[in-house]
Amino acid sequence: MEKGSTSRQFFVGVTVNLASVALGTCLCWTSPMGPVYTSNDTSINPLNVPPTTMEESWIGSLIALGALAALFILSWILLLTTKTVGQLLAARLIQGFGIGFVMTVQTMYIGEIASKEYRGALGSLMQLGIVFGGLYVYAIGPYVNYHALQWACLAIPITFTVIFLFMPETPTFFIIKGRQSDAIKSLQFLRGMSADGVQDEMTEMTKSVEESMKNKANLINLLKSKGNVKSLIICVGLITFQQLSGINVILFYSQTIFAKTGSSLTPAISTILVGSVSFLASGATPIIVDRLGRKPILLASAAGMCLAHGTMGLYFYTDYLKLDVVDSIGWLPIFSLIFFVTVYCVGFGSIPWVVLGEMFPANMKSIAASIVASSCWVLAFLVLQFFSTLEVAVGSHWLFWIFGIMCGVAFVFTLTTVMETKGMSLQQIQDRLNK
Known part of the structure; x- marks a missing residue:
């Protein structure tokens, strides 16, 4: 039996995930740039007038609402030349289009080029690319001016475009x-x-x-098949719990957590620390996913996130009650935050996209991926837009506990519904789904 080589499919997989790096820069851009475009100092703020509180909220969340197509390069050009909040909002919306395009098409591409032995590893590279893009922005943003960061971010989609022209069609x-x-x-x-x-x-x-190809690719035919419906339930369910895990809130809250515990770390350094942990944790998934399987890692991830939210909520509850013990457990929220980010990146951050790339027949992949990606970003938008209101209504402790409950439900969902696909060919997966 001819042995062949795995290096080429990994080279192509890494190349296509340069788009994920570009995606990550877009998602995390507001962290270093938020203090810049809200500043009243005209020497650092490119905007004629700083945004209002409502406009700030839209700048952060509009990217999720727009995540349905592609135009990263145009968005960075708009950000380079912006003088108004309106143009900044337009750029963020276009970045959202690019994110949706990448997450839909890239999962299909990886699923179609990867051999069954390495499909999990190659599929999980997307999360690694995203967090590397975030770390790239975290590490550069605080130490350069506004326009220098936009040029640094623009270089990534340009590089991807040039290199990917030479990659094979599936x-x-x-x-x-x-x-x-x-x-x-x-x-x-x-x-x-x-x-x-x-x-x-x-x-x-x-x-x-x-x-x-016996059935046309449309929503009606997608829902006619028992196997497709089962796949859609699994993929939409995993993506739903990915967003309801509270990952975006945790990342948003990270600087506040470091500040409330009296940490001497600056916001910039603490954000780089969280980004580094995310990158290292995401790097573990390609190594273990095809050895341990998708389902065990997802179960461990859900259980770990549930525990992290529980301890995070406990700290904020003692702070809410003004108990003396608060000072002695100042390490708890930092430990919980780092632990949460680690188990999220290893499991629910990466694997739902791996599963999406392998669960649907060839003619249904595009429409199914679009539905799943749209579900992801509608939920991301809602969580980002309304979590502050929920926090005021129920308190920080209950906010984390609610996310913890969602992670507990995610554990049950994974245990009872998610199908293990480790080592199976795409045809074997379809045969099992349609039994």
Whole structure:
């Protein structure tokens, strides 16, 4: 049996995830730039008039509402030339379009180029790219001026565009178009094998595509299939709990947590610390996901996040009651925050996107991925937009406890509903879903 090489599919996987790095810079841009565009100092603020409190909220959350298509480069050009809050808002909305495009198309691309042995590792690179993009912004933003950061961020999508022009189209795409010889060449490049060496995988892939193409790709046909409905429930469920885990609130709250505990770390340094932990934790997922499987990691992640929210809420409850013990447990929220970020990045941050890339037949991937990505960003928008109101209504402690309850529900959902796909081909996954 021909052995082949794994290096090419990983090279292509890393290259496509430069788009994830660009995505991460967009998501985390407000952290270092927030103090700049809200400043009254005209020497550092590019805006003619600082935004109001309501406009600040929209600058942070509009990216989630817009996450449905693509135009990163245009957004950074708009931010480079902005003088008004309106243009800044337009740039953030366009970044949202780019994020939605990347998360939809990239999961499909990775799912179609990866072999079954490495599909989990390659799929989890998206989260690693996102947190690296965030760390990139955290590390540069506080130490350069406004325009220098925009140029630094603009360099990433330009680099991605140039390099990705030389990457192969997926074998699945060529099979759908009836270009069998091109599909074989693409598979040969990705596997580092001869035409004979990829023949078995090509045959199985062709069978899977031909089976899926019996139905047109539309919402009605998506919902007609028992297997597709089951996949949609699993993927939308995982993405829903990803957002209801409170990750965006935790990241937003990180500087406040460091400040409330009397930490001597500056906000910039504390944010870099959280970003570094996220990056290291996300780097573990590609190593373990194809060894341990998707489901065990998700279960451990949900349980860990639940515990972290419980202890975080406990600290803020003692602070709310003004108990003397608060000072002696000042380490607890910092430890809880770092622990939460670690278990989130290893599990629920990465794996829902891995699962999305492998659960649907070829002709339904685009519409299914669009539904799942849209669900993700609608929820992200709602959580970002209304968490401050909820915090005022119930208190910080109950805010964390509510997220902890959601993580507990995520554990039950994963245990009872999510299907393990480790080591299975795309056709085997479809066969099992449709039994």
